[in-house]
Amino acid sequence: MVTFFFHPNITTPGGVQSLIINISKALFKRDIKIKLIDTKDGIIYRELKTNNVTFEFLDYNDDKTRDSVDENDILVSFGEFQRDYAYFRNKNLRYVFWSVFHDALITKFNLRVSIKYEKYSKNNFISRFFTSKLVNLFSDKKSLIVMEEAHFDLYKRYNSKFKNINYSTVLIPINIDKKIDRDIISEDEINIAYIGREESWKILPFIHLLEELINLNLPKKIKIHLFSDNCSAYFDYIKSSDIHLPNHICIETYDNYNAKSIKKILSSNVDILFAMGTSLLEGASIGIPTVILDAFDKKINFEYKYRWLHDEDGYSLGLPIWIWPNKRGGSLMSILEQIYKNNGFKEISDKSYLYAKKYHDIDKIVDDFFTSVHQTELKLKDLYWVYRVLTIKYSIQKNIKKIFT
Numbered sequence: 051m052v053t054f055f056f057h058p059n060i061t062t063p064g065g066v067q068s069l070i071i072n073i074s075k076a077l078f079k080r081d082i083k084i085k086l087i088d089t090k091d092g093i094i095y096r097e098l099k100t101n102n103v104t105f106e107f108l109d110y111n112d113d114k115t116r117d118s119v120d121e122n123d124i125l126v127s128f129g130e131f132q133r134d135y136a137y138f139r140n141k142n143l144r145y146v147f148w149s150v151f152h153d154a155l156i157t158k159f160n161l162r163v164s165i166k167y168e169k170y171s172k173n174n175f176i177s178r179f180f181t182s183k184l185v186n187l188f189s190d191k192k193s194l195i196v197m198e199e200a201h202f203d204l205y206k207r208y209n210s211k212f213k214n215i216n217y218s219t220v221l222i223p224i225n226i227d228k229k230i231d232r233d234i235i236s237e238d239e240i241n242i243a244y245i246g247r248e249e250s251w252k253i254l255p256f257i258h259l260l261e262e263l264i265n266l267n268l269p270k271k272i273k274i275h276l277f278s279d280n281c282s283a284y285f286d287y288i289k290s291s292d293i294h295l296p297n298h299i300c301i302e303t304y305d306n307y308n309a310k311s312i313k314k315i316l317s318s319n320v321d322i323l324f325a326m327g328t329s330l331l332e333g334a335s336i337g338i339p340t341v342i343l344d345a346f347d348k349k350i351n352f353e354y355k356y357r358w359l360h361d362e363d364g365y366s367l368g369l370p371i372w373i374w375p376n377k378r379g380g381s382l383m384s385i386l387e388q389i390y391k392n393n394g395f396k397e398i399s400d401k402s403y404l405y406a407k408k409y410h411d412i413d414k415i416v417d418d419f420f421t422s423v424h425q426t427e428l429k430l431k432d433l434y435w436v437y438r439v440l441t442i443k444y445s446i447q448k449n450i451k452k453i454f455t
Contacts, residue, residue, distance in 0.1 A: 200364030326368030355379035
């Protein structure tokens with residue numbers, strides 16, 4: 051049985067949470083049950099219960115959970131190798147790694163310690179050695195799944211030997227709903243949306259977008275619909291960045307959103323969605339023109355380029371610019387002109403919707419997921435050495451921080 055084990059007790063929406071929820075719903079429709087390791091306060095548990103999805107619940111805080119899995123179970127992991135191994139105490143269960151975070155593997159073994167805003171150090175030789183060993187293990191045991199081809203290109207940049215690695219591609223799935231049937235909301239107003247959690251690498255792209263909108267000084271009102279688990283954090287960044295909103299720009303906030311509420315607001319109030327990850331698909335799945343924003347780790351000092359989701363290569367849903375700076379796309383003004391000046395709303399709406407339906411329709415992807423997961427030959431006990439290496443790494447980091455604190 052497929053067993054999902056992410057971060058228990060997460061109460062806010064997120065890409066991986068949505069991923070697990072959508073896959074679980076689709077498997078349930080096929081009369082395939084799953085196991086979920088979570089807590090009753092977790093958003094995954096609550097969403098599946100709300101949608102009347104039948105599943106076997108394993109309470110993370112219950113010691114009996116460790117004995118509720120066996121060799122017939124397949125643990126779907128998202129990169130918490132040390133925690134997974136420690137939690138199940140070398141259980142003989144099958145294991146598959148779904149790589150949904152771009153740097154989940156290539157930074158896993160880096161020894162980094164934050165000292166006065168600097169990172170010491172990447173330890174590239176050590177990191178590459180253990181990363182290569184782990185990726186090759188995944189490849190040999192048919193247990194590596196990536197969420198986009200562009201993602202694996204990143205691995206190949208990191209290590210040219212990864213070109214011959216065996217892996218499965220399972221794109222992020224979403225429910226494709228009825229397409230919107232309208233034109234732009236108003237000739238005199240720009241209506242855009244941004245979706246992002248309270249994470250600095252999601253807030254910083256929004257701050258950059260906001261600054262660009264202000265600098266364009268457009269002769270139209272601009273309404274920004276901001277969806278987040280903590281919108282006040284965004285305003286804290288606005289304040290700390292000394293940004294003053296002009297009279298023609300307003301931000302409408304939506305806290306504690308879910309997919310259903312997002313789509314309802316997007317369908318009637320928004321002309322363009324800016325986002326990254328699964329959030330992009332919330333708009334594209336109903337035909338909202340959708341623009342990719344990449345993850346920022348700091349304020350940028352170069353001309354950032356925007357690109358439509360339907361023009362992207364390798365099914366990318368956004369890349370971390372500190373690893374892979376984007377050099378394709380166009381200016382923000384060119385994006386807005388395609389919608390508001392050149393009457394291209396309906397054309398781009400169609401392209402966004404058809405892209406989502408062709409590549410991310412859950413009814414197609416769930417079969418790829420089921421096939422890929424069940425071919426794994428990796429056992430959790432094969433990761434003992436990973437557990438030991440990471441335990442030593444975290445111990446070193448902890449001691450170094452003590453010395454410098």
